[in-house]
Amino acid sequence: MRTRLALAAVVLALLPWFLHDYGLQVAIQALVLGVFAMSFNLLFRNTGLLSFGHAACFGSAGYTTALLVSKLRWNFAATLPLALAAAALVALVIGFFSVRLTKIYFTMLTLAFAQMLWAVAHKWYGFTGGDNGISGLLPPGLLGNPKGLYYASLMALAVVCAVIHVVRRSPAGYTLRAVRDNPARAEAIGISAFEYMVAAFVLSGTLSGLAGFLQVAWQHSVFPDLLYWTTSAEVIIAVILGGSAEFFGPAIGAVVLVVLEAVVRSHTQYWPLALGMVLLAMVLFFPSGVVSLFPRRQRQEAPRAAA
Amino acid sequence: MTLPFLFLEFMTGLASAASLFLLAVGLSLIFGALGIVNFAHGSFFVLGAYFLFALTHGDATGFWHYLLLAVAASLVLGAVVERVFIRRVLNRAEHYQILLTYALLLIIEDVSKICFGADYKSIGMPKGFEMPVFVLGIPFPSYYLGLVGLAAAAALLLWLFLHRTRYGTLVRAVTQDREMLEALGVNVPLLFTVIFAVGIGLAGFGGAVSLPLQSISTGVAMDAVISAFIVVVVGGLGSIWGTLLSAILIGEIQAFGALVLPEFSIAFTYVLMAAVLLFRPWGLLGRPPAVRT
Numbered sequence: 001m002r003t004r005l006a007l008a009a010v011v012l013a014l015l016p017w018f019l020h021d022y023g024l025q026v027a028i029q030a031l032v033l034g035v036f037a038m039s040f041n042l043l044f045r046n047t048g049l050l051s052f053g054h055a056a057c058f059g060s061a062g063y064t065t066a067l068l069v070s071k072l073r074w075n076f077a078a079t080l081p082l083a084l085a086a087a088a089l090v091a092l093v094i095g096f097f098s099v100r101l102t103k104i105y106f107t108m109l110t111l112a113f114a115q116m117l118w119a120v121a122h123k124w125y126g127f128t129g130g131d132n133g134i135s136g137l138l139p140p141g142l143l144g145n146p147k148g149l150y151y152a153s154l155m156a157l158a159v160v161c162a163v164i165h166v167v168r169r170s171p172a173g174y175t176l177r178a179v180r181d182n183p184a185r186a187e188a189i190g191i192s193a194f195e196y197m198v199a200a201f202v203l204s205g206t207l208s209g210l211a212g213f214l215q216v217a218w219q220h221s222v223f224p225d226l227l228y229w230t231t232s233a234e235v236i237i238a239v240i241l242g243g244s245a246e247f248f249g250p251a252i253g254a255v256v257l258v259v260l261e262a263v264v265r266s267h268t269q270y271w272p273l274a275l276g277m278v279l280l281a282m283v284l285f286f287p288s289g290v291v292s293l294f295p296r297r298q299r300q301e302a303p304r305a306a307a
Numbered sequence: 308m309t310l311p312f313l314f315l316e317f318m319t320g321l322a323s324a325a326s327l328f329l330l331a332v333g334l335s336l337i338f339g340a341l342g343i344v345n346f347a348h349g350s351f352f353v354l355g356a357y358f359l360f361a362l363t364h365g366d367a368t369g370f371w372h373y374l375l376l377a378v379a380a381s382l383v384l385g386a387v388v389e390r391v392f393i394r395r396v397l398n399r400a401e402h403y404q405i406l407l408t409y410a411l412l413l414i415i416e417d418v419s420k421i422c423f424g425a426d427y428k429s430i431g432m433p434k435g436f437e438m439p440v441f442v443l444g445i446p447f448p449s450y451y452l453g454l455v456g457l458a459a460a461a462a463l464l465l466w467l468f469l470h471r472t473r474y475g476t477l478v479r480a481v482t483q484d485r486e487m488l489e490a491l492g493v494n495v496p497l498l499f500t501v502i503f504a505v506g507i508g509l510a511g512f513g514g515a516v517s518l519p520l521q522s523i524s525t526g527v528a529m530d531a532v533i534s535a536f537i538v539v540v541v542g543g544l545g546s547i548w549g550t551l552l553s554a555i556l557i558g559e560i561q562a563f564g565a566l567v568l569p570e571f572s573i574a575f576t577y578v579l580m581a582a583v584l585l586f587r588p589w590g591l592l593g594r595p596p597a598v599r600t
Contacts, residue, residue, distance in 0.1 A: 050401065050402050050405075097581070097585055101584065101588050103401065104344055104401060104544075105584065105588045105589075107344075107401070107405075108536060108540050108580075108584065109581065109584040109585075109588075111533075111536065112537070112540070112577050112580040112581045112584060113577075113581060115533060115577050116574055116577035116578065116581065119571070119573040119574040119577055120571065120574055122573075123571060123573065123574070124571075228529075229529075229533060230529065233409055236402065236405070236406070237406065237409075240402055240403075240406055270417045270420075270421070272413040272414075272416050272417045273413065273414055273416075273417035273418065275410075275413055276409075276410040276411065276412075276413030276414035276417070277410075277414065278410075279406050279407070279409065279410035279413070280392070280407065280410045280411075280414070282406070283395075283396060283399075283403050283406050283407045283410065284392075284395055284407075287399070287403060
């Protein structure tokens with residue numbers, strides 16, 4: 001595993017020097033969606049909660065950056081702490097109310113909250129620009145340079161992966177999975193399931209905000225689309241397509257999704273049709289994601305007692 | 308704001324409630340029985356409208372009998388989709404159900420773009436509703452009333468089916484205890500096909516009868532499915548009467564919200580949805596779950 005990881009890191013670090021402009025744009029987009037998908041899976045994998053509201057965290061961070069830069073003339077990079085804070089706050093509010101509900105009700109409530117934010121961003125022309133969005137947000141310096149943005153996104157992905165790894169191995173991570181697998185029993189031994197799930201939601205949402213910030217740095221603009229439910233659907237697709245049970249599954253899913261989209265779009269305008277077909281095939285034929293399509297040698301060697 | 312004006316606003320709200328009810332009731336029925344959250348539901352609403360448009364070529368003269376054909380096409384499509392796709396995910400985790408129906412949404416969107424084009428489609432007022440009616444001296448499109456009547460008729464027929472026929476009793480029973488029905492020898496898979504087809508048929512009917520008032524393009528499905536979710540969640544997943552109540556509530560909130568705060572009229576409905584989910588997660592008229600799982 002370590003050698004593979006080191007190999008992947010070397011390839012990713014050298015990649016920008018072998019890509020054209022367009023290829024680099026695709027790579028950045030894949031990394032940003034990868035950050036988003038890994039963050040989403042922090043919640044989904046450890047708590048089993050399927051959020052349809054992560055667009056709210058992603059988009060509110062993006063809008064925070066855009067508003068601070070366009071209205072208050074802040075330096076682009078300096079908006080990052082506030083963008084993350086906005087995402088954390090949104091996640092706290094949504095998580096606080098939503099984790100009380102289970103299953104599809106949780107999913108629907110998170111969807112409702114995210115759509116509420118979308119409705120405000122979509123209609124409040126005076127503040128958010130409505131559906132015209134806010135554009136012309138070219139970040140100066142490193143983030144404005146494609147290679148710089150690539151490395152910044154790669155670093156963000158590494159940070160997010162490290163955080164998830166630490167959380168997963170920590171007592172809190174085990175507690176979360178205990179709550180996921182048997183909430184009644186976890187409560188019975190004195191665990192506050194509510195607090196742990198809210199904390200996981202906030203952490204996952206904050207890291208999603210990092211992806212939202214990078215997304216704005218990449219597209220130089222914000223639109224209400226960032227908050228729309230299809231953005232939440234896209235990250236879920238990336239996570240499941242890659243395989244939510246594997247550590248790097250979501251990131252791999254993001255790469256597959258973004259690269260596939262770039263390839264299909266260069267041939268035809270019917271990308272949704274192609275994506276629909278891929279999703280159908282995945283749900284019906286390889287439900288564990290693309291990761292499961294690779295040879296399984298590595299995992300068969302792994303000790304099973306860890307579970 | 309005069310009284311007749313407010314009354315007309317109320318009638319406009321009722322007309323959008325009629326459309327919302329037809330859009331959402333099938334979603335509620337399907338969720339109640341199959342436990343599937345159908346993200347493609349809005350697409351079937353749009354498809355119903357496209358079927359009608361394709362049959363009439365945009366000319367309203369043959370509206371009524373082509374409407375029957377459009378509904379029949381939706382019913383058949385619903386049955387086929389259930390047999391081919393939905394059946395395979397019935398016992399799977401819900402994210403697979405969501406992804407499968409989302410895939411159907413994407414596929415239907417592009418296939419209808421290929422078949423019908425991406426432009427907005429609309430149709431004139433159907434026969435019998437060409438002239439406006441005068442309400443307290445103000446002209447008002449009579450089809451608004453027609454749409455309300457059609458939705459009311461659909462609700463009544465659905466009620467008769469569910470409560471006055473043996474098959475309707477089975478449909479209600481399967482929402483409560485599927486295994487008991489199987490033990491009693493009921494063909495539950497067939498029942499599911501029928502329920503899904505009826506739900507899709509209702510959505511197609513809703514899309515078709517809404518076409519004279521609301522032009523349709525492929526992109527409408529994305530918004531429509533969310534509207535349907537809101538109506539169903541507010542009313543109570545699986546509850547027909549809850550769906551009716553919440554469709555009226557939301558139709559009126561949108562109509563009057565647009566008068567008070569036009570900028571945030573859509574936000575009102577989301578606030579309503581969030582409030583209902585917080586205080587009555589099972590919806591206004593839904594059944595509270597016996598055990599929290």
